[in-house]
Amino acid sequence: xxxxxxxxxxxxxxxxxxVELRCDPISGHTALYWYRQSLGQGPExxxxxxxxxxxxxxxxxxxxxxxxxxxxxxxxxxxxxxxxGDSAVYLCASSxxxxxxxxxxxxxxxxxxxxx
Amino acid sequence: xxxxxxxxxxxxxxxxxxxxxNCTYTATGYxxxxxxxxxxxxxxxxLLKATKADDKGSNKGFEATYRKxxxxxxxxxxxxxxxxxxxxxxxxxxxxxxxxxxxxxLLTVNP
Numbered sequence: 001x002x003x004x005x006x007x008x009x010x011x012x013x014x015x016x017x018x019v020e021l022r023c024d025p026i027s028g029h030t031a032l033y034w035y036r037q038s039l040g041q042g043p044e045x046x047x048x049x050x051x052x053x054x055x056x057x058x059x060x061x062x063x064x065x066x067x068x069x070x071x072x073x074x075x076x077x078x079x080x081x082x083x084x085g086d087s088a089v090y091l092c093a094s095s096x097x098x099x100x101x102x103x104x105x106x107x108x109x110x111x112x113x114x115x116x
Numbered sequence: 117x118x119x120x121x122x123x124x125x126x127x128x129x130x131x132x133x134x135x136x137x138n139c140t141y142t143a144t145g146y147x148x149x150x151x152x153x154x155x156x157x158x159x160x161x162x163l164l165k166a167t168k169a170d171d172k173g174s175n176k177g178f179e180a181t182y183r184k185x186x187x188x189x190x191x192x193x194x195x196x197x198x199x200x201x202x203x204x205x206x207x208x209x210x211x212x213x214x215x216x217x218x219x220x221x222l223l224t225v226n227p
Binding site: 004035040042043044045059091093100104105106107108109110 | 120152158159160161162165205207212213214215216217218219220
């Protein structure tokens with residue numbers, strides 16, 4: 001079956017531009033997570049959706065970052081006024097439910113964002 | 117805050133060698149513990165997990181035991197193969213259901 005998909009796989013942009021990164025979770029998964037992985041580091045949590053609502057956005061670094069999931073399926077991570085420090089691989093994961101440690105988080109392949 | 121510390125790599129072994137990758141975690145609350153693996157060109161995959169103290173997670177010949185007394189979750193495999201070459205991440209999940217990862221350990225297995 002289809003796994004988590006993310007588009008684009010690579011995105012190059014210029015400093016100050018706006019970008020959108022898309023995540024398609026596994027069908028039927030109600031929980032969706034965004035993580036950011038900088039070079040040589042492990043993934044860091046950004047935001048978690050349960051259904052349409054953001055249950056925890058404590059990992060968003062500042063107000064330039066915003067994410068939505070309007071219909072409880074596809075999610076878009078939006079970054080305004082990009083900075084070179086935003087360059088990283090952005091990972092999306094989904095799980096059947098976000099309310100149990102027994103529900104595995106399945107990860108997508110990531111979007112590599114490069115800000116010039 | 118919550119954190120995970122794992123052995124820094126890279127680790128280079130010959131085929132059939134014994135593997136240990138050390139991992140320790142902050143003991144706040146009652147976390148669940150995970151090992152994820154990232155093969156070259158692929159996404160993160162769950163390798164194994166343990167949800168409470170003294171549990172042993174195992175998969176594909178890999179094992180890790182949840183040690184509360186030492187706050188450790190070391191990954192072991194008795195005989196590695198070339199196909200095990202990958203980056204391995206230790207992670208914890210607290211009551212908030214978000215994963216906190218270590219920095220990752222690159223393993224290279226030579227024939």
